[in-house]
Each structure stands twice: as C-alpha cells, then as structure tokens.
Amino acid sequence: MIETFDFQPGCMIAGKYEIVSFLGWGWEGEVYKIREKETRIERAAKFFFPQRNKKNRTVATYARKLHKLRSCPILIQYHTVETVTFRKEPVTVFISEYVEGILLRDYVRRFPGRRLPLFQAVHLLHSLADGIEAIHHLGEYHGDLHSENIIVQRLGLTFELKLLDLFHRGRTTGEHRFDDLCSLIRIFYDVLGGQKWYAKQPRAVREICCGLKRSLIRKKFRNVSGLRLFLENRDWSV
Numbered sequence: 001m002i003e004t005f006d007f008q009p010g011c012m013i014a015g016k017y018e019i020v021s022f023l024g025w026g027w028e029g030e031v032y033k034i035r036e037k038e039t040r041i042e043r044a045a046k047f048f049f050p051q052r053n054k055k056n057r058t059v060a061t062y063a064r065k066l067h068k069l070r071s072c073p074i075l076i077q078y079h080t081v082e083t084v085t086f087r088k089e090p091v092t093v094f095i096s097e098y099v100e101g102i103l104l105r106d107y108v109r110r111f112p113g114r115r116l117p118l119f120q121a122v123h124l125l126h127s128l129a130d131g132i133e134a135i136h137h138l139g140e141y142h143g144d145l146h147s148e149n150i151i152v153q154r155l156g157l158t159f160e161l162k163l164l165d166l167f168h169r170g171r172t173t174g175e176h177r178f179d180d181l182c183s184l185i186r187i188f189y190d191v192l193g194g195q196k197w198y199a200k201q202p203r204a205v206r207e208i209c210c211g212l213k214r215s216l217i218r219k220k221f222r223n224v225s226g227l228r229l230f231l232e233n234r235d236w237s238v
C-alpha cells in the first residue's frame with residue numbers, strides 16, 4: 001500500500017512534467033506544484049493513493065464534476081489525467097490549475113487573536129455564498145467545505161477565492177445543498193473566533209449563525225441565495 005510518494009523537486013512525471021514543490025497532503029493523496037516541460041506552465045498535480053481511488057471512480061467523478069462546473073469562477077479548472085507507475089503500481093495523477101494564494105486556515109492565523117475582524121468575515125462569507133450559489137444553480141454541490149479546501153487568492157474589493165476538493169456522495173439532493181449552507185455558516189462562526197467569542201458577537205452574527213443549530217438555520221434561510229441576500233440587505237453599521 002502506498003502511504004507517501006515523497007517526490008523531490010526536479011523529478012520528472014510522465015515524461016512531461018517536472019516536480020516544483022510539495023503543496024499539501026490529504027486523505028486521498030498528495031498534491032505537488034508541477035511545471036509542464038514544453039510550455040513552462042505551472043499546474044497542480046494530485047497523486048491519488050490507489051486505495052482511495054478504486055477503479056478510478058474518485059478521479060472520474062471529480063473530473064466530470066469540475067468539467068460540468070467549469071464556468072464557476074470559484075472552482076479550480078480541471079486540465080487532464082495521467083497514469084504513472086510508482087513502485088510497479090499504476091497511480092492516477094489529477095492535473096488542474098495551480099492556484100497561487102494562501103489557505104483560509106493560514107490566512108486567519110495571521111490576524112491578531114487568530115480571528116478575522118467582523119467586516120472581513122462578512123465579506124468572506126458573501127464571496128463564499130456567491131460562489132456556492134452558482135454551483136447550486138448548476139445542480140451540484142461542493143460537499144466538503146472547510147478552511148483547508150479554500151484558497152484566498154486576493155483580497156480586493158471582495159475576496160477572490162478558489163475551492164478545492166469537491167466531494168461526491170451521489171446524486172445532488174436538497175440536503176446536500178443544505179449541508180453546504182451549514183458548512184458556510186460554520187466557517188463564518190470559526191473565522192470569527194468560534195465558541196469563545198460567540199456570545200459577544202453582534203446580533204447580526206448571531207442571527208446568521210443561529211447557534212449552529214441546523215433546524216434554526218433551515219427556518220432562517222431557504223438556501224444559499226437567501227443567505228447572500230441577507231448579507232446584502234442587512235444594515236452592518238451596528
């Protein structure tokens with residue numbers, strides 16, 4: 001069983017790509033920044049542990065989902081799939097756009113008290129809701145929203161974000177979309193300092209978080225669009 005690939009910078013992959021650096025590690029595999037030899041274009045390559053990608057099902061569903069959602073600006077762009085041999089085993093490599101930026105988890109840690117100021121948190125939530133709304137409109141869901149699957153690319157007038165790592169639990173249902181909505185609210189709650197600060201948060205924050213109770217969230221927001229509209233119409237001056 002492969003538990004790590006441990007590729008070193010300079011190593012060639014499929015005769016076409018050079019390993020630039022290690023980017024991250026997760027349950028499904030390892031992600032490296034790579035450079036296409038012919039064009040010198042940088043990409044991200046996720047090397048799947050074969051045991052997490054039986055019959056290539058995980059990779060095929062992920063690729064098809066990203067392809068279907070290719071017009072959503074919040075998602076990374078899928079490029080191609082390669083198969084390489086590693087210790088005599090075939091390994092699937094998922095190649096996508098390389099996103100420059102910082103993981104939301106690390107972004108939040110840069111702030112005093114490791115939490116975002118209110119206005120930044122509200123803008124972050126708005127950018128997320130706006131991006132997820134487009135995915136839901138196309139009949140899909142993300143399924144694995146948390147601060148290690150969100151890259152902050154740029155903070156301008158709004159947050160420019162990219163989401164990684166969509167999860168597939170079968171055909172989309174309203175419950176999947178509702179899970180995405182609850183995950184967004186959970187991220188908002190966490191970036192504002194979590195439970196420790198919750199009681200001291202302004203009323204508007206508590207109105208959104210609903211104490212993280214799913215039944216209350218369901219009553220408050222019909223869907224992600226409802227959350228986005230709430231953010232746009234709320235008076236944030238108090």
Ligand SMILES: Nc1ncnc2c1ncn2[C@@H]1O[C@H](COP(=O)(O)OP(=O)(O)O)[C@@H](O)[C@H]1O
Pocket residue numbers: 023024025026027028029030031044046076096097098099100103148149164165
């Ligand atoms: N396209 C990308 N651009 C930049 N960094 C990436 C990209 N894809 C993944 N990463 C980095 O690799 C880590 C793991 O990738 P991810 O796709 O979330 O895999 P896992 O399913 O193993 O969590 C991410 O948290 C991120 O730090």
Ligand SMILES: [Mg+2]
Pocket residue numbers: 026148149164165
């Ligand atoms: Mg991940």
